[in-house]
Amino acid sequence: MTTMAPATSVDDSPTGDEMLGARVRGLRKARGLTLTQLAEAAALSHPFLSQLERGLARPSMASLERLARALGTSRVELIAASEPRRTDADAEPSFVLADEGAIGPYAEGTARLLADGPRRFEPLEFSGSNAAPGDHYIHEEDEFLTVLEGTIVISFGPFGERRLTVGDSVYCRSGTPHRWHSPDGSPYRLLIVKELVHGSVDDGSQGDT
Structure with a gap:
């Protein structure tokens, strides 16, 4: 009698780095910027920015600040984009108490x-x-x-x-x-x-x- 190994669940949810990269890529495209243009504006290398957008690289706080300014946003908003979010199907009110919030x-x-x-x-x-x-x-x-x-x-x-x-x-x-x-x-x-x-x-x- 053959014993089957228990099925392993695979978590396909994006990592924090992937979510940050998706946010940067979305903002860049919404601004009408190419990778090259954003890399120049933020004083970052083109290969590094490409890896960041794919969730394969993590920026330093200084790089993230330059990137935020080049995109007309802030570091706190970019960091918050890498945190897990509720889905659109979750219609319950979202509370942020006085001692909470990024x-x-x-x-x-x-x-x-x-x-x-x-x-x-x-x-x-x-x-x-x-x-x-x-x-x-x-x-x-x-x-x-x-x-x-x-x-x-x-x-x-x-x-x-x-x-x-x-x-x-x-x-x-x-x-x-x-x-x-x-x-x-x-x-x-x-x-x-x-x-x-x-x-x-x-x-x-x-x-x-």
Whole structure:
């Protein structure tokens, strides 16, 4: 009598590196960039970026920051993309409690992601105290911002700048350069809601397109 070996289950779910690579690839394609163009913008090598998009390489924090800026996103959002997500079939509400949510660098401060699972926009809580404005960010998604604590001066490049205090809000359209800072270096806190880019997860196809 022949004894059959027990069946082994194979986990086909993507790894964190593969999910990060898919997110980078989707953002790159949504921006209309080739691998070469993104590699140049982020000061990374073409072969390394190709491996990263396929989940075969892991970037350092410095490389991830350059990549995030070149894509008009943030390091915390890219890192969060590598974490397991709920499926679209899971319709239950997703709760993020006060001591939860991915936290990491965002622009000149720190952001905490306020939602998990499938979603159509990205709500974040941003904390900072930077007196220096930093670089303007430009991305393809619309963005809403309201001041929860403190005061900021927000610049829109050719559209000038405005001083915002608690309760003030602004809606920024796609492609508008923007950056903000504290006029005296005091701490401030913002609620930011970003539109999620379409095509951020693709079919996994490769190629310098």
